[in-house]
Amino acid sequence: MSSTTQHPDSFQSKSTLTSGASAVTLYRLAALEAALQLETPGLKLSRLPFSLRILLENLLRHEDGGSVTADDIKFLAKWDPKAEPSREIAYMPARVLMQDFTGVPAIVDLAAMRDAMRELGGDPEKINPLQPAELVIDHSVQVDEFGTAHAYDLNAALEFTRNRERYAFLKWGQTAFNNFSAVPPGMGICHQVNLEYLARVVFTTAPAEDGTVTAYPDTLVGTDSHTTMVNGLGVLGWGVGGIEAEAAMLGQPVSMLIPQVVGFKLTGKLKEGTTATDLVLTVTEALRKLGVVGKFVEFYGPGIAELPLADRATIANMAPEYGATCGIFPVDEETLNYLRLTGRTDEQIALVKAYMTEQGMFHTAETPEAEYSATLSLDLATVEPSLAGPKRPQDRVLLSGAAASFAKALPALLGPAGNKSVERQMVRWEGEGGSDLSASAIASPAGGDLVQVETLPVASLTVAPTSVQGRFGVDPDKYLDHGSIVIAAITSCTNTSNPYVMIAAGLLAKKAVELGLKTPPWVKTSLAPGSRVVTDYYTKAGLLKYLDALRFQVVGYGCTTCIGNSGPLPTDVSKAIEDHSLVAVSVLSGNRNFEGRISPEVRANYLMSPPLVVAYALAGSINHDFATEPIGFGHDRKPVYLKDIWPTQAEVSATVASCIDSTMFRTQYSTVSDGDANWQNLKFPEGDTYGWEPDSTYIRKAPYFDNMPATPADVQDIRAARCLAVLGDSVTTDHISPAGSIKLNGPAGKYLLEHGVAKEDFNSYGSRRGNHEVMVRGTFANVRLRNKMAPGTEGGVTRLLPELTGMSIYDASVIYAERGTPLAILAGKEYGSGSSRDWAAKGPRLLGIRFVIAESYERIHRSNLVGMGILPLQFEPGESAETLGLTGEEIFDIVGLKDMLDSKFAAGKNLTVKAENGTGTTLEFPVTVRIDTPQEILYYQHGGILQYVLRQLAGKA
Incomplete structure (x- = not known):
C-alpha cells in the first residue's frame, strides 16, 4: 500500500498500544476476530498457526481495496488447513536482507534500471528502495591460508585486494540509494548478524507527520535461501531470488499463494552425546520424506521449551534443505532471553512482549495448539549422532554407520576416470610426541603389490596451501586414499551461530590436545565463525588456543567452505587426488554439500556438528569407526577413543553460562558498520547513476533492459x-550456476584470460556475479554436471544439433x-x-x-x-x-x-x-x-x- 493510499480499515482494527512510556499504533487482530464473529460465530484466530497470524496482520495493515482487499483478509482468517493453495495474496515484507554474492547483482540491476528509466523518459530517482535493504558482505572471504597464526590477516588482505572494485561499487550504492546500508567485510555471516543484531522481532516505523509510530511484526525476504534462520527468533522470512528482492525493495508486494502449514511437534529432550546438528539433520530427513516444498513448517509442542534459541535457529536455518518456505518457532520467553543476551535494549524487549501478547502471538505453556494441514512429531530423546552426505543434506547417516555408508556410495562417486577395482588401505595417523605417519602396508597407487611405508617425522603442524610434502616431508601418494578427509571446516551460519555446538568443539579440542592428539597434515582445517562474538567467548573460555593447536585457526568471519570458498588444496594433495582419481572427502559444519560445491576436487562431502568436524579431522578418514577404533594415539602411545574426549552436556552448558554475556554483543555490534581501515579508506564513484567501466571484469551494466520497448510485445509461440x-x-x-572456483580452460576462464586477468586473480563465480559476461559463460559449468546428451562426461558440455558435435x-x-x-x-x-x-x-x-x-x-x-x-x-x-x-x-x-x-x-x-x-x-x-x-x-x-x-x-x- 502506498503512503498516499487511504486505509479503509474495514474491520476497525486500528488502535493504540502503550509500551513503557511510549504509545504505538497497531492493527489489532482481536478487533478483526470480533468483526468476523458477527458473520461467522465462534471463529477463533487462535486456530491459525503463528506464521499465518503474521501474514494476516500484514494484510490487515496493508488493506487498500486494491492489492489487498477485505475479502483477502476474510479468506485468510477463515483458512482451511486441508485446502490446496489457490488464493493469491500480496504480502509486503518489512525489509530485505542481502549478502554480497546476491547483493552485488541486485544493486547492478537497480543501477541499470536507473539508466533504463531515463531512456524511457521517467525519473531515475524512482528506482530507489522503499523498504530498508540491509546487505552484509560475508561471502567473499576465501580460505587461502590455514593452520597458521596469520591465516586471518592474510585471507582478509587477499579478500580486499580481489574484491576492491565490488566493494567500491557497494559503497557507491550506499550513497546513491536511500534505505540501503552495507555491513563491511569481516563482521560475520548475514544470517548470524541478522539474528544477533538486525532482527527487530517487532518493527516500528519512523514517526509520521502527526508523530504517530506504527508497530508490526518484523518480516523480511532475503536473497539467500538461509534467510529462514531468523525464523528461530519468531521472525517470518524466507529466501527469494535477487530479482524478487529487487522488486520488493521497489515497493512491489510479494505475490504468493496462501500456503499450507505443516506442524512439527517436538517432545522430550535431547539425550547425552547428541547436538542440535544431529537434531536438524533428523528433522531435515523427516520433512524431506513428508514433502514440504512450497509449504510453511511451524514447530510446536512441549519440546520447544527444551530448545535454547540457538538450537531453534539451527533448525530454522535448514528450511531450504528440508524444502519448506520457512521453518518458524513462536515468540516466547526464550526469545526475550535471547534478545536480552544479544544486547537489545530494554525498551525493545518490552515492546516485543507487549505487542506479541496483545496480538495473540506470544507463546506460553497454556497456548492452545493451532490447526495444521498435516503434522508429524519427534521425541528429541530418540535423536542419534548423525551426519549427512555424501551429496545432499537430507541424506542422513548415523555416525555408527558412516564408514559403511561411504563404502556403499563409493562406486557411484568415482568419476569417469575412476578405477573401481582399486582397493587401497588408509595409513593410520599416530600422533605421539612430534607425530609420525606410521606403519603399515598400503596398496600402490596403481593397485599393485603392497609396499611398506617408512615412519616419516613431522617437525611442525603448520601447513601452507602450497605443499604438504614441502612442509612435512611426506608423500601424499603414500597416505591419501578413497575416503581421506582433505577438508575439515567449522563454517557456515547454521552452526557457528550456536554457542552450544561451538563450545562443544572447543572442549573436544582441549581434551584432544591435553591427551596428545594432533591433526594429520593432509587435512585442510579452518574455523570461520559467523560472528566476532564467537572468538570473544572462545577466548574468555580459554579454548581458542586448543583449536589453534589442532590447526583450526580462525581463517575469516564469513561464509567460506559452505559456499565453495574453501580455497586451494595443497598442491601435492591435489595432484595425488587427480593422479589416482581418488574420492577425497570434506567434513563441514555447514548446510550445503551438493556436488562440486565445496571443492571441485572433492567428490564426497558430509555435514556434521562442529565437534564431529574436529573428531573427523583428528581421524583423517571418513572410513574411521569411532566405536571400535581409537581416534588416535596420545602420550605414551596410548589409544584415545572419541568417548574419551567428547564433552558432556553439563560441561558445555556450564561453559556457555560462564563465558557469554550481553556486553560482548553490544561491544562488537557498536562498531559493526565501521569496517577496517581498508574499508574506511576505500574510494568510490559519486553520482545518482553509476559510471560503468567498459573494461571492468567485476561490474558490467546488466543487459536485461537494452532496447526494451515501452510496452511489451505479445507472448509468442x-x-x-x-x-x-x-x-x-x-x-x-x-x-546450474556454480559459486566456487573458475576453471582455467572453461569459457569463463578463457574470457578472463582474454581480458588480462591472471589465473591467481580469477576469484570465484560468486564474486563475479556483477559481470554477466563471466556468469553466462559459467552457466551449467559445474564440474560435476552430467548432461545425458553428452554421455560419459562431467561438466558443462553438450552436443550441437543436428551436427552432434561435442562442445x-x-x-x-x-x-x-x-x-x-x-x-x-x-x-x-x-x-x-x-x-x-x-x-x-x-x-x-x-x-x-x-x-x-x-x-x-x-x-x-x-x-x-x-x-x-x-x-x-x-x-x-x-x-x-x-x-x-x-x-x-x-x-x-x-x-x-x-x-x-x-x-x-x-x-x-x-x-x-x-x-x-x-x-x-x-x-x-x-x-x-x-x-x-x-x-x-x-x-x-x-x-x-x-x-x-x-x-x-x-x-x-
Missing part, C-alpha cells in the same frame, strides 16, 4: 526449439543464437534445489533458454525462472523425459501459450508439447504450465519481473 541439456534428478542451482554448453548457445534457435532444458525431480540463486535463472536466460520441462521444481528456482521470462513446464505425474523416450535430440514446438495466459488459465494450465525426432515422427505429450499466480502471468508477459516493475514505475504498465 515457441517453435523449432533445441535442447541444450537433459539432466537428472536433484539438479541444484550449484549445478561447451556456452559455445553451443552462441551458435544457436546465431541461427535464431530457441533453447530448452529437460530435467528430472527437484530441479533447481539449493540456494536462492538468481543467476541460475539469469544465466539460462542469457544463454537463450526459453523453457524448461522438469518433473518437479524447487520453489525459489521456479519463481526465478518466471521472473526472468523463462517458461517452467512440468511433466504429468508418472511421466518424464525417460518414460517418453526423449533424448534431447528432438525439435520442440509449444503453441497456444498466449491464449492461455490472456485467459488467465480459464481452460486450465495444460499445454501440448510437440517433439519431432528428426525422422518425421512427432511425439505429443501434455505438460502443466508452472506459472502459479495471476501476478506471475504479468511478469512473464512483460519478459520478466524487473521489466514489469520498470514499466510500472515509468507509467508504461
